[in-house]
Amino acid sequence: MIKNKKYLVFLAVICGGLFLKLTWLVVIKNRLILDIDDQITAIIRAQPSTQLHQVMWMISWLSSPMMIFIYSVIVMAILYQLRGLIPVVWVGVIMLSGEFLVTLLKNTIQKPRPIGHGSIGGFSFPSGHTFGVALFGLVVMSIMMLEFKNSRQILINSLLVVWIILIMISRVYLRAHFPTDTIGSVLLAVTWTSIGLMIYPTLKLKWLKKFNIED
Numbered sequence: 741m742i743k744n745k746k747y748l749v750f751l752a753v754i755c756g757g758l759f760l761k762l763t764w765l766v767v768i769k770n771r772l773i774l775d776i777d778d779q780i781t782a783i784i785r786a787q788p789s790t791q792l793h794q795v796m797w798m799i800s801w802l803s804s805p806m807m808i809f810i811y812s813v814i815v816m817a818i819l820y821q822l823r824g825l826i827p828v829v830w831v832g833v834i835m836l837s838g839e840f841l842v843t844l845l846k847n848t849i850q851k852p853r854p855i856g857h858g859s860i861g862g863f864s865f866p867s868g869h870t871f872g873v874a875l876f877g878l879v880v881m882s883i884m885m886l887e888f889k890n891s892r893q894i895l896i897n898s899l900l901v902v903w904i905i906l907i908m909i910s911r912v913y914l915r916a917h918f919p920t921d922t923i924g925s926v927l928l929a930v931t932w933t934s935i936g937l938m939i940y941p942t943l944k945l946k947w948l949k950k951f952n953i954e955d
Contacts, residue, residue: 745938752934759927762920766851766865773920780919781854784912796910800869803907805839808872815880823887830943834879834936841932842871842925854915866925867917873907874929882937 765773801807812835816828851865862868877900884893908922 748934748938752931752938755927755934756931759924759931762924762927763845763849763865766920766924767849777918777920781912784909784919788913792913796913799906799910800914800916803869803873803903803910805868805872808835808876811876815883819883819887826943827883827887830936830940831879831883834933835875838871838875838929838932842866842868842928845928851921854918860916864917865921866928867908867911867921868925869911870904870907870917870922871925871929874904874926875932877901877904878929878933879936882933882940886940 762773812831816831819827819831845866846863846868849865850863853860853862853864881897881900884896904926908919908926911917911922912919
């Protein structure tokens, strides 16, 4: 599936189109989007508590851009030992370019954060934490499918999906983001990863030929 270029193009176009549509609705402050944000936030924050707040804060801290950077470096170090430089370069380029992209979008759109967010700075759309976790998770899933293919793949993928869902919930619970901020981030991460996967086979083939490496 992941090696099917037509599927990747379809995925990039659909998710990219949905992200652009959502972005436009956010910019014009569409009433439906505002209502969806209010309703989902009310559900997530239906029973706030000190203990739950601490759990959500910990999830958010473990998913911060700095932590994602650390996780990415660890993954790249393992990849270098097991698969050489090519997948390391791909992971590094995708993660760094993705971080640049989401920062550019946040500062261009400049959507204010929810009321009650405390001392959190920056802008709301799209969610940087959610994008970082989603992009990291999708990149790890992709590398597992492309380079390793083992029986633990389903378990690892499932845990990564749960992590993505948890960070989406935690950012809304902590009033750092609106629900549509996190949804937009996942759509953007899927789009960016799909584009990266279209490039990966070409990058790998060129490097293998250039340095006379056998796959």
